[in-house]
Amino acid sequence: MNFQYWNSEIEKMPRQDLEALQVKKLKAAVDQALKTPFYKERLTGAGIKSGDDIKTLSDLRKIPYTTKHDLRDGFPYGFLSIPKEEVVRLHASSGTTGAPTTIYFNAGDIKRWTGYVARCIYGTGCNKTDVFQNMITYGLFTGGLGFHQGGEEVGMLVIPSGSGNTTRQFRLMQDFGTTVVHATPSFLLHVESKMKEEGVSRDSIKLRKAFAGAEPYSEDTRRRIEELLKIDVYNSYGLSEMNGPGVAFECQCKSGLHLWEDGYIGEIIDPDTLEPLPDGQTGELVLTCLCREATPILRYRTRDLSSFYTDACACGRTHRRLRRITGRTDDMLIINGVNVFPSQIEEVVMAMKEVGNNYLIVLEKEGVLDRLIVKVEVGANVFMDDSRLLNALKEKIRKTLQAMITINPKVELHESGALPVSEGKAKRVQDNRPKDV
Amino acid sequence: MNFQYWNSEIEKMPRQDLEALQVKKLKAAVDQALKTPFYKERLTGAGIKSGDDIKTLSDLRKIPYTTKHDLRDGFPYGFLSIPKEEVVRLHASSGTTGAPTTIYFNAGDIKRWTGYVARCIYGTGCNKTDVFQNMITYGLFTGGLGFHQGGEEVGMLVIPSGSGNTTRQFRLMQDFGTTVVHATPSFLLHVESKMKEEGVSRDSIKLRKAFAGAEPYSEDTRRRIEELLKIDVYNSYGLSEMNGPGVAFECQCKSGLHLWEDGYIGEIIDPDTLEPLPDGQTGELVLTCLCREATPILRYRTRDLSSFYTDACACGRTHRRLRRITGRTDDMLIINGVNVFPSQIEEVVMAMKEVGNNYLIVLEKEGVLDRLIVKVEVGANVFMDDSRLLNALKEKIRKTLQAMITINPKVELHESGALPVSEGKAKRVQDNRPKDV
Missing domain, CATH: 3.40.50.12780 (ANL, N-terminal domain)
Known part of the structure; x- marks a missing residue:
């Protein structure tokens, strides 16, 4: 070179x-x-x-x-x-x-x-x-x-x-x-x-x-x-x-x-x-x-x-x-006491060919527990009506994430283009947990 | 100086x-x-x-x-x-x-x-x-x-x-x-x-x-x-x-x-x-x-x-x-055959103390005739419920405009802040007349 x-x-x-x-x-x-x-x-x-x-x-x-x-x-x-x-x-x-x-x-x-x-x-x-x-x-x-x-x-x-x-x-x-x-x-x-x-x-x-x-x-x-x-x-x-x-x-x-x-x-x-x-x-x-x-x-x-x-x-x-x-x-997230960086989740999700170009990390409270929801757009080549394939993809993402961050996330699949896009810095994390609990 | x-x-x-x-x-x-x-x-x-x-x-x-x-x-x-x-x-x-x-x-x-x-x-x-x-x-x-x-x-x-x-x-x-x-x-x-x-x-x-x-x-x-x-x-x-x-x-x-x-x-x-x-x-x-x-x-x-x-x-x-x-x-407007520049309308409107900071020129077709509507925000100090005062203001604007441009416009008064504001160049003219008549 x-x-x-x-x-x-x-x-x-x-x-x-x-x-x-x-x-x-x-x-x-x-x-x-x-x-x-x-x-x-x-x-x-x-x-x-x-x-x-x-x-x-x-x-x-x-x-x-x-x-x-x-x-x-x-x-x-x-x-x-x-x-x-x-x-x-x-x-x-x-x-x-x-x-x-x-x-x-x-x-x-x-x-x-x-x-x-x-x-x-x-x-x-x-x-x-x-x-x-x-x-x-x-x-x-x-x-x-x-x-x-x-x-x-x-x-x-x-x-x-x-x-x-x-x-x-x-x-x-x-x-x-x-x-x-x-x-x-x-x-x-x-x-x-x-x-x-x-x-x-x-x-x-x-x-x-x-x-x-x-x-x-x-x-x-x-x-x-x-x-x-x-x-x-x-x-x-x-x-x-x-x-x-x-x-x-x-x-x-x-x-x-x-x-x-x-x-x-x-x-x-x-x-x-x-x-x-x-x-x-x-x-x-x-x-x-x-x-x-x-x-x-x-x-x-x-x-x-x-x-x-x-x-x-x-x-x-x-x-x-x-x-x-x-x-x-x-920007480290503490989810049920476990330290998780959003970059760890990105690494897993973006490595998969079936996944599209956008994802979103959502945190919620379910009773006393934190709930991690990972919303993922599927690739343009994935048919949204092939439920067997979608379920398999969902399970694959869930398992790989769990292996990486030890937390068991809920995975949601969305159509290509369905998740919000920001023009400046992307907002990848939505922490909806109440602040003082 | x-x-x-x-x-x-x-x-x-x-x-x-x-x-x-x-x-x-x-x-x-x-x-x-x-x-x-x-x-x-x-x-x-x-x-x-x-x-x-x-x-x-x-x-x-x-x-x-x-x-x-x-x-x-x-x-x-x-x-x-x-x-x-x-x-x-x-x-x-x-x-x-x-x-x-x-x-x-x-x-x-x-x-x-x-x-x-x-x-x-x-x-x-x-x-x-x-x-x-x-x-x-x-x-x-x-x-x-x-x-x-x-x-x-x-x-x-x-x-x-x-x-x-x-x-x-x-x-x-x-x-x-x-x-x-x-x-x-x-x-x-x-x-x-x-x-x-x-x-x-x-x-x-x-x-x-x-x-x-x-x-x-x-x-x-x-x-x-x-x-x-x-x-x-x-x-x-x-x-x-x-x-x-x-x-x-x-x-x-x-x-x-x-x-x-x-x-x-x-x-x-x-x-x-x-x-x-x-x-x-x-x-x-x-x-x-x-x-x-x-x-x-x-x-x-x-x-x-x-x-x-x-x-x-x-x-x-x-x-x-x-x-x-x-x-x-x-940007000269031709209204029923008369040449009018938007700047002439601005000059009349902005010279009046009772008028607020925004106005809009609208052109419509009524049958075969052009209709000029001038929408004007009133000043923050003008009460919108004083109908006698508002009617007098409307009439004053109408008359002064007519003297300036020879066209008799319809004047509408709006509350301060009610008309659209653009962040770049202001759009002061809305020409709603059909293009090919």
Whole structure:
């Protein structure tokens, strides 16, 4: 494979140099953080009075963690390190959980962020001959403008189509020969279903690649999208607290997401003991932003669960790779005392050929017990009147799920297209259990 | 008044120099246009083989007009003058009338466009201390990204809030001390009504200015928004064929929109004879783009009706000012043989204090005759049970309209908030007459 690098020197930098660069940038980030009301108190409380108190990378551990809760408490300007008139943009996330988080950027911050996204896109083999349709919400959400800027930086023809309006999306793909799209995995599956439904032939579009992110998804979902649409799907990871997209991305090897360690320091910690874990072990991802001046955030507990690969990547990049996010510490469901991640259910369901492109997890209370109901759309090729086949499929899903999560779920089958589709991040869990029981 | 100029040398350039600059840029634009399939045929057909065939500004008249119809016929690449791989973005407009128009940009085009929008914004007195909430759709529509880019270029804090979600818009204004917004005039009126309805006090927001565009509106609507929200409203003019916003804009004198003549050549023509009209006379605006390489468009018939002011502007800018667009050649309604522009109806309705923030024009067929129904929301301070007062108001509207347009309309009064609100461009006319009678 012919790998291409946006910034070869940085991407293949020897680890030692990369870590020296991190220390240098971390010193600057600490100095910058000390200009914010929040970190002035938090860091001096931990005995850190200047960036010079950081001598080696292991001094990172002297810095206390920052949580989502801290960000909310610091609203609106507790994390702002520069005069307001130097700010050129803010992005705010309502998040998948809870109240908004606001991140401020100066002009240099936007430029650096754009560079990281361009690096991600270019690393998947895209170049200025590509036509890139950005099928995601523009505005306060970072996914739209973030990918837009990165795509233009690479020199692709960017179509700012935004989310939704599936029929118009096909038309744009056909009219302009779109080769790459960016979307949530659930929207990609929806697009495929709709194409079938409206009789749009695969040959009428030139699509070759998709960047999928903004919601966790399983390897089986990736494979399903790749097979159905006959494209390469690249996994994208980012979060608004760390600018948005451009934090970690798959290269053409598609085996883990390179965390851009010249821009972010990544750690995996045990979410209970808060102790750092060695590479290879799964825990909560903690990120320190090294590439943003206006809103410094140090050792941010992302609540995303992942681990670092320990082997080298065939692409030659030295930046460590994250395993796909399997869930968040706070989207874990406790069902009759058993811990279940929605991603475990997705993995089972999306691996089955007979299953369609959408599913929904519903939780209810039956007396004192929790009841897990998994609603699954059947594939377009399954006849809804073949009850023997349907019962067999239902039983197969139930058994495989039970083997995976130890809970015995109720499985419901639905016709293709019957379950609700969201245009932004998919809502896969409906927890109808009363809150205070 | 202290005027400020983004580019003083250009904005106050003596007319003679400005026209020499136009000739120079027009030569280049013609050369660029000759690289497109459409203009290669059209220009050589008119005897123009190179930019050198343009010697003076009056040679412009040798160039045939380009129409919306031509743009559609040239879809998708008939107007593209550069290799596809040099294109970094496209914007497409579904337009207020008819099928999509596509404009391609290279990186330099985006940069130049951004400069013109920044010039507009800065000329209204904004600077980097301002907080700018861009309450308009992002994506394929040029209004969102165009103002976003210009706002960042000026160094304002840009909040990419997008359109809709009125309650969230207030919250953002309150949280971040928004001083300037961009929106359609109808959305601004809707915001004001909603503020009253939800009890949001004017003192809780710091708003000082609004840029209003994307749909024509009357001077009375401007005054109404200014009085209700206690802000300055600046009139913005642009169209996707000429990049989008940034074509013409009001300065702090608010007496006409300076057309940026170093980027665009403006002419007013008689839409019937197609002969150019002298400054001061009203006709169809024809624009030639001098600031875009990827998609050259020469002598484009905008179908917008306007005229040039003949006096100098107090601000010292030498670029001629356009009168606010009073309508489009193609949105003229023919009612029982009489020509009526929706703007004439708006002017009457919005001038009345007793009238609320929304209205709708409905056309129906009664036998062989057209029937004009004007539905008007009453102000929040008018009691809907005071039938004597309501009847008097109805009669007043009816009479004033009849005096203005010679048609006797049926007037209907509705409660505040009862008529439909659109989040993008307002739909003010519902023509229910059968098409082929």
